[in-house]
Amino acid sequence: MPALLEVRELSKSFGGVAANVDISFDVGQGEILGLIGPNGAGKTSLFNSISGEVTPDRGEIRLEGVRVSGLGPVACAARGIARTFQVVRSFDSMTVLENVMVGAFARARRTRAAMALAEETIDFCGLTGRIDRPAWSLSPPEKRRLEVARALATGPRLLLLDEMLTGLTPTEAQAGVQLVRDVQARGVTIIMVEHVMEVVLPLVSRAVVLNLGRVLTIGSPAEIVRNPEVIRAYLGEKYAPAA
Numbered sequence: 001m002p003a004l005l006e007v008r009e010l011s012k013s014f015g016g017v018a019a020n021v022d023i024s025f026d027v028g029q030g031e032i033l034g035l036i037g038p039n040g041a042g043k044t045s046l047f048n049s050i051s052g053e054v055t056p057d058r059g060e061i062r063l064e065g066v067r068v069s070g071l072g073p074v075a076c077a078a079r080g081i082a083r084t085f086q087v088v089r090s091f092d093s094m095t096v097l098e099n100v101m102v103g104a105f106a107r108a109r110r111t112r113a114a115m116a117l118a119e120e121t122i123d124f125c126g127l128t129g130r131i132d133r134p135a136w137s138l139s140p141p142e143k144r145r146l147e148v149a150r151a152l153a154t155g156p157r158l159l160l161l162d163e164m165l166t167g168l169t170p171t172e173a174q175a176g177v178q179l180v181r182d183v184q185a186r187g188v189t190i191i192m193v194e195h196v197m198e199v200v201l202p203l204v205s206r207a208v209v210l211n212l213g214r215v216l217t218i219g220s221p222a223e224i225v226r227n228p229e230v231i232r233a234y235l236g237e238k239y240a241p242a243a
């Protein structure tokens, strides 16, 4: 798999707090990569650097070989990087259609074209019946879908999903998993931050495990759940192999 995204020796501190330290990994074209680790490990900070909201202190991020780190969120979006947020950031008084049109305007000049793109994306994300509802009236899983729809409407090559499945019931989470698979089937590469291991590990080809701002390990789900350091730092003893 050729790399779509390369992160090289990335470090970022906030005052005295080292949020990311010397982080390097690749994401293959079409891959679903998991980004996991305990609270405060640096996952959202890394997303903030990749999506351009934060400029790393050191290191580099390249999308298809072209440096994108430090360009800012608008330029990163224009180059094909979109994201969702851990705390849903919908425009509550606007309808579902209007929310998704905000994303679509990243690539459509005219209102009619943005509307067509938004309608198609809303259908794809399973929100057709909600298209004219104000965002505030949606259920929590629908709000997560709206976040995905707004990000997808920008036409990304790389989609960063920040805890999209957290707080959902098992049935809602399974529906969310199907949406992630459908997005991948469209050719979009995905990095997902998740804490629900039972849901995320079957979905990803590899996971990067962060701890205290550093990469603890990178591996397949089978390698991750067997790694004693990952069990100690994050997964807990229920994942320890039977003696």
Ligand SMILES: Nc1ncnc2c1ncn2[C@@H]1O[C@H](COP(=O)(O)OP(=O)(O)OP(=O)(O)O)[C@@H](O)[C@H]1O
Pocket (backbone or CB within 6 Å): 014, 015, 017, 018, 019, 037, 038, 039, 040, 041, 042, 043, 044, 045, 046, 086
């Ligand atoms: N803008 C900021 N200003 C100051 N400190 C920050 C900022 N952003 C992140 N940090 C700090 O960096 C560290 C990593 O935080 P980050 O939110 O990236 O972790 P996380 O792995 O996403 O955690 P969680 O799973 O709880 O969302 C934390 O100690 C956090 O307090």
